[in-house]
Amino acid sequence: MLETRDALTGNECAAHAVRLCKVDRVVGYPITPQSSVVEYLAAMVANGEMSGEFISPESEYSVMSILKGAGMMGERVFTATSGQGLAFMYEPYFSMSTARIPMVMAIANREMISPVTVWSGLQDTHSVRDAGWIHLYAESNQEILDSIIQGYMIAEHPDVMIPVHVCYDGFYLSHQSAVVSMPDQEQVDAFLPAPNVRQMLDVNAPCMVDGNTPGDLMMEYREDHLWSMKQALSVIEQADAKFAEVFGRSYGGLLDTYRLEDADEVLVVIGALSGAAKDAVDDARSQGRKVGLIRVRCLRPFPSIQLGELLAGRKAVGVVDKSVNFGWSSGIVYQEVLGALGKARLNVPTLSAVGGLGGADIRKDHVARVIDLVHECAQHDKSLEDTVWLRPDMLQD
Amino acid sequence: MSTMDTLMNNEDLVSPGLSACQGCPAELSLRTAFKVLGPKTVLGVPPGCIAGVGVPGWGLKTGMKTPVVMPLLGNSASLMAGVKQAYAKIDPEVHCVVFAGDGATVDSGLQTLSAAAERGENIIYFCYDNEGYMNTGFQKSGTTPHGAHMSTSPFGPYSRGNVGFKKDVPLMLATQDAAYVATLCPSHVQDFVNKVQRATEVKDGLCYLHIMSPCPTGWGVKPDQSIQYARAAVESLYFPLFEYDHGTFTISRPSLRAGKKPRPVSEFIAGQRRFRHLTEEEIQQLQDDVTRKWNLLNKLAS
CATH class of the missing domain: 3.40.50.920 (Rossmann fold)
Incomplete structure (x- = not known):
């Protein structure tokens, strides 16, 4: 038997998916109800269960900024956030999708302030539905794990090159345990090849990234982004179908x-x-x-x-x-x-x-x-x- | 390599044509810094004068012979830290450098800069300090001196100009143990080049280089006077040159010389449009602040 079964919270599932995807760099900042995702990942790196690096900066704004720097270098990167954290990172968040850097972010969804709340609700990601990211929403802890693995395949597809967030209801999924099947590393390696993403900043091939851009060129970038969003529709279905072939689980694609x-x-x-x-x-x-x-x-x-x-x-x-x-x-x-x-x-x-x-x-x-x-x-x-x-x-x- | 050799022989890695204002010493500082940094450098230039004049380029054309990216106004230190973390695994000798104005550094970028220093990110962060948001029309920033007339701190019947006091970010970063902190001035090129050279040798933390950069357009002085004002800033002790290198403060030689017989601050502010409304008491207040800061620096360096 390749897969093992265990009772895990949604946040643990997200962390294990990141481990299985052999992510190069996790940058994490605590926020309820996501915090334990980055705690688990920090521990996995500290214990040697994961070969990537873990960085702990001062805010979600820096989280997404560091990820953008490393993402421009072609690394496979990850973070998790919720609610106010997503709002705080909005500026680099928007520039991540529009720079076409194919990361995956887990979102333990949280209602937005005011008034103050830390509990569940989908207002956080729904409010940024038009910031250029791909939005997948999970129904179960198993789907969180599986969708993150699918997410890197979708994001890094050459016709897509758009970051993906895998969203799941805070507390209902993030904190409640359910029995899940844990894929085997070899299976995941066979499903998800190492990233083949261009290193944008290279001293041996100097170029400019994110320079001042005139309107005509901006229109081309946006048109291409929208074209890729369209391609993503079939890529998401293909990823789910291929996942079903390897792991025997499917979520209906779209x-x-x-x-x-x-x-x-x-x-x-x-x-x-x-x-x-x-x-x-x-x-x-x-x-x-x-x-x-x-x-x-x-x-x-x-x-x-x-x-x-x-x-x-x-x-x-x-x-x-x-x-x-x-x-x-x-x-x-x-x-x-x-x-x-x-x-x-x-x-x-x-x-x-x-x-x-x-x-x-x-x-x-x-x-x-x-x-x-x-x-x-x-x-x-x-x-x-x-x-x-x-x-x-x-x-x- | 001597300073002269560095400047004479090394390639100018900045585009030959930029649209900086006449007499802009920030452009000169960038060119000088890159003669020391060399081609194995990745540059981040957030919005501001140096981005506006075309260093990160325009359309599909770049303004640099090295890789260059334009971060957001406040995230340069984090973004370039991410680049450096990834580059460290490919080629640890590549310098990852920020060249940012004072607004992007001491105002909106201070949180990310301080955190990058705290984490010991091995980036070289230059701040060219022209004491305001000069690219967007001379608005007040955190390094605008007290009393200065700026477009968002104008002098008028009910205002004496900027209510704030110039924020001292070099000292702030030194006291939070950044690996290397220095102040530089384009009027003192040898000192400038030595400090950039030192920054390239530091491998164990963040280097922060703060450059005094008089702005002819924003300060209301003539383009051919910018270096003159830069020199006056050093010689009046308004902008002391010093280094903080892994725990040790050292006052740099030009400022040690100036400290023996400093010019009055009134000579530095004379002729600047932004200060022309100041009374003698207000000028004396500026002088007292400069003297107090100089005394503090001497204690730190003793």
């Missing part, structure tokens, strides 16, 4: 589906809340209702065509978000789904539900209520205008 085939009414969810949502779908199915689920695994690039195809012919769609879109007064993934429906010219009634902010729980009963409301949308062939808030008290009446 979109994970559950009991969808004959479903009239569909829930779209993201992240770990899909666990409760799948249970609620099972309950509805046991009552003979044709309900199915789509989990958005990849938010950027957004698989709009693939989602449109999955939603064609459905009678209503409900989207459960763990973040808010302030300008649209709805959830964020909801707007993405509306975009996919519009692009596919599908006139399907929809609703937006928001829950799980700042660590609030989304229970199976919440999702059951959403399923009921989606059913009402289907019956009346009408979208719900107001966003549904998944509060504890909605379950009391």
